Amino acid sequence: MAWHHEALGLPPHADLVAVRRAYAAALRRIDPATDPAVFARLREAYEAARAWCEQAGAEEAEDAAATEPAESAVEAKAGDRADAGSSADEGVVGAEAAVPYVDPTVTLAWRFAADVGARRPETIPQLLGETLVELRTQYIDAPGRFEEHLIDLLGLQRIGHRPEVFAAAEEQFHWREVGHLASLGQRGQWIELVLAQREDWLALPEDRRRMWVEMFAQAESGLDRSLLRRWPEMRRLNERFPAWVSLHVSGDTLQAWQAAFDAQPASTQETYRRMAPPASVYWPKRVDLTRQRSRDRTTAWTVGGFFLFMLGGSAHYLLNAEKLAPTLVSSPTALSVPHESAEQCAALYVRMDRADAFTGLDDEEILTLKARGTNCARDGHWHPPEPGAP
Template sequence: MNDTPFFMEHLGLRPDADERAIRRAYATLLKKIDQEADPAAFQSLREAYDNALLWVRHDNQTGHEATIAAPAPTPAEDDPSTLASAMFAEFLQHMPALPADDDALWQQALQQSLDDERLIGISTRELFEHHIAALLAGGWQPGHEALLVAAVKVFGWGDDRRRLRSLGEAGMMLDAAIDERATFDLQAADVRYDQRQLIARLRDDTPPTTRQLMEGLPLLEQLIARFPTWLAMVASAPLIMQWRASHAQLSKWRKLPFRAERAASKAVRGRIGLLIWAIFIGMMVLGSLFSPGEKAKPQVADTAADYARRGATALDQHNLTDAIDNLTRSLRLSKDADNYGLRAIAYAWNGQLELAQQDIDQSAALNSASPMLFRARGTLAGKRKQYAEAVDAFSLSLQLDPNHVFTLLQRSFAYFELHNYPQVLADTGQVLKLDPSIGMAYSLRLDVAWMQKDKAAAMKEIERMLAARPDSSYAHHVAAFSYTQWGMRPEAIAVLTRGIERAPSANLYLYRAQLRPSAELAQRRSDLAKALSLEPQSFSIARDSAELEIGTAHFSDAQPILTSALNKAALSKSQRSTLLGLRGIAYTQTGAAALAQSDYNAARALVDNETGLNNLCWLLATHDTSLDLALSLCDASLAKAPDDAAALDSRGMVLLRMGRYQEAIASYDAALAKRPGYYTSLYGRGLARHKLGAHANGNADLKAARAIDDGVDEEFRNMGLKAG
């Protein structure tokens, strides 16, 4: 019997070949392929290469004894982090040439990056995806409204929300943004039109007129309350704050006609989404841009010093228009190096880079040794993505003014972009010594720990974060996510429990229910009930509650949960389709065939795109229900998008359930040709190969899938599918 895995045979290698031999074989075979003339051969070779690397690495981690000699270092040019960063930098350079109103061109540009040979490795592609996710989560910049749409399609975030789990906090934000966008689309056309007009206006830094402020603020507050995460990705958060600040400064008689609208939104004025503002402006209000003691309370006065103080206060609050206006008034009365530096920072944050450079030149002419001058230079360099120059400028500023929190944190972000992780840790460590409550520093240190695969460091940061923010439900949720990321589920459950005791929230209860072992049925049911009582409108909680009852064969108990959720108006078409599909499954299992068919028909009528069709197909396939209907849904999805990896994977699952193993393998092959790292496709193909007696190849697939996601066995067991 030949025990050589099929992918090693493809590369012409023995089973004991090492990574270096795999890379040499791949490079040799790649030269023999015309990728344009024979894309199938290239895809097959790339699949064999990726699977071989995963297989060897998994063996090295789990099956071999340690050797005395250290392994040869990976060449820098092959390092996944280096390659992904280089591709990301090239994509950033290409972004300004892409029109913001053409989603298709952004999608094409992203796909071209993924098709580059440098991103053939699974780890490299995932790191590139992480860069794009972090870029979007970092707040709107010109073109991001199109990039978000393109990224959701190219990376399959909307098709397979499981992918977002691996993207950390950025993935959590994107998950929320996708849900909020779906809810946005559910509104009436005229409502969406008015909101879209305002969102577009919030990308234009032209100061609003008084009438625009009075008419636009009620609608803006509504957008902030309903779609906080998505809004920050498609509109300028600094401009939103400017509009709110400008509106607050209007005379009372001007705002009187809009008293009713303001009263209606009073309840939500104070609660701007934490995820948005903590990330986009939280780090900018850590303290004055001046050193401690340099700033006084703003006073109503007309001197240069008073205008400067008012400008500094506005800049501290990220009210850029107000800051620029006051600093300009001050500079008209008195030329001052620090005030030119402050205005340069305001211009840089406002995207007016040329004006920022002019102010920096003026500041240098007046005082070439001012810490504010170098702060401004570092800020401008960072906006231009010249991170090495930013580090140099911030370092000079810190030489002149040590322990300045803002400058230390800004330099740490620049170091992170340069992958200089020791310096990131040094700077954020100093920040936390000065102020242990600054959450952004902990977050950045957790990012470093994950990038370096330093579990001990991550655990230490979690402890420090929770000690500094013991009553924050968000901090406990982030800690639990990090524990889960590191494979520490009991610790994740424990920290969620502590968070619930200190600051109970629906998200904490929901996450704990998701993490509990399947045997803890009563506890899971209790957590979901409490979550639903806190957020009765939540689609996610209703879905998980119904899934729990269906998964434990309590089909009659699932039906009222789903009916109650379906009677609520705040559901997108996709969400309503999912709940109808689940209720159809519950009806099917209780013998109510007519009711089940009615729900299936209604669910099908709500989805008219490839994503919705695929999601419904996957839902039925994973529950092993109505498989003929599931197959027709997958086929309908593929008719719209023949190369969609998610739909091909779902179709493979349906055929696997139906016992049509050869067809299932073909479908999984097609999915893996498009997305080589799709662990569910690898695992499903492995199961199908075992059914046909191809045990060696089946084991290789299962092994490769586990190397990508060590929880894949449990995931498939929960669907009633076991290996072996």
């Protein structure tokens, strides 16, 4: 192993991206100001590793360009050896063909997919955890690269037990953390879609979900005539939850299912469509609850607005009553003024709310107005006119 890769803690096959990340991680662990010698050595290793990666990339490009015109010569040479009794394998060895570099995370991802197919679903979280432990012994970016490969295997349906693998990966890679999925680009967008559709799926009645999952499993194990009548149901589910359904039913199964249904007589197809559950079954109940909560919020705002209106009127009255209280209590006029209707009190409220309510009035007239206001307040009529009142 080259000294610069060893200094950065990288394997011989590490690429330029891994070199940069390893250098950044090592840089965070030292203080260049207090330990300039260590920093200089680290910087030297980084520059050497970067130059090595760039040179290796240039050599690979040259090899790739030289390989294409030489293919016919290699094949001809292999054919000559076959005619002479040599095997094709001997021809390849004799040609000393260069072995192309294979990302170890790709190899590990496919090995994981093969292991998943041979395991029980409940053992998948442990299997994924063991795989990630092995990955962390490689270069710094290995878990991230493996995560991308695993998402591709899920999205392209190249791995078994997809619902269980998705759930285990969601836990291991923290797919619900804010900002993590955004860093995954289109892969992250697909995961967000699956998560959103799963939430809607889980809001459906449990007995319905259980019945549909059993239908998914039956279809994946083999289509039979009993499933033909359920294609309209399956079609609606696939339209409503396409990303989530893709974890349970493969695209090949859906195509075969639809083809078998379309092969039935038109009358039979129509009968099966009438047998399918109504469209409302495929929408979660929480949609209705959301609408109900919206209505409740509207009612709450209406009631709240009414109480705020009443509170404002009461505060207005209290502020005015505080100023008028000594006069109202001590004045005998309040006892002799007759009580008035709600409409009269509302008109009086508007009059006394003006800044010039008592302008030009003598003391007796002012006391009379205040007494009328006191009686209206006692009768519960001290408030502005109702909206729309004449």
